[in-house]
Amino acid sequence: MTSRPKYLSHSAYSQFLRCGLQYKYERIDKVPAPPAWYFIGGRAVHLATERMDAAGTWPYAADQLKEFWEAAFDQELDLAFREWPEDSEWRHTGRGSVEHGHDYWYNRGLLAVEAWQDWRTSPARNLEVAGVEVEIDEELPSGIRIKGYIDRVFVDQEAGASWALRGAGGMQGVQAHVLDLKSGTKRPSGALQLGFYKVGLELKFPGIDVRSGAWWMAKDAKEFVVPIGQFTADKIDYLAQDYYKAVENDIFLPNPGAECMWCPFKKQCPYSE
């Protein structure tokens, strides 16, 4: 019998659904796997845009944007080299002359930070950033903890100005909007990740009204708003309890198919396609 997960996170849960066996290799057996360029690039885009928002001195000149990007990309590359020094073994999408490695991600990341600035400074937007990388670490009704970081929380401008002063007890009625940055090319087909964030934020700030969620797609340089009103603490708790039951009973279903192409555990997996 496997011990229960310490908490519920969307990344673990979604991996568990994509392929239970991959989840087991990575999170239970802790089989070492080389870093993937798309994770390195994606994390660097998050870091660079986070620093741009934290500094808040918009607009940035072209050379400042480049500095934000290069500092973040270098930091993530350093981490990856420490984890796995042989970069020829790092995983990547693309093949041959269009291999999506260093140069591909350098250029793509730079375009992403430029697009983020354009979007964040657009006069058409009337929302204020109330929180950057907002931590959630809350208890669902069953006692299972839900954890994660929300890339951005936006509120209307008046509420945004007083966000810091309100604290956990003073968010009654504030309308909020959660956003997740995506540096990949595919928009998620469902809104569950944003639903996790909605529920986590509502537990963290009782009375807050999380009205909507959105994916900000770097490749499109815009957000895609999706409905998330259907997600409640009880619904997330229900799936969390079933997920815990499956893990505790060693139910890790393999899902051979498209997921196998970039799976780091292909060599040891008997179901690999």
Ligand code: SF4
């Ligand atoms: S190779 Fe395919 S079936 Fe095997 S663990 Fe990876 S994704 Fe799952």
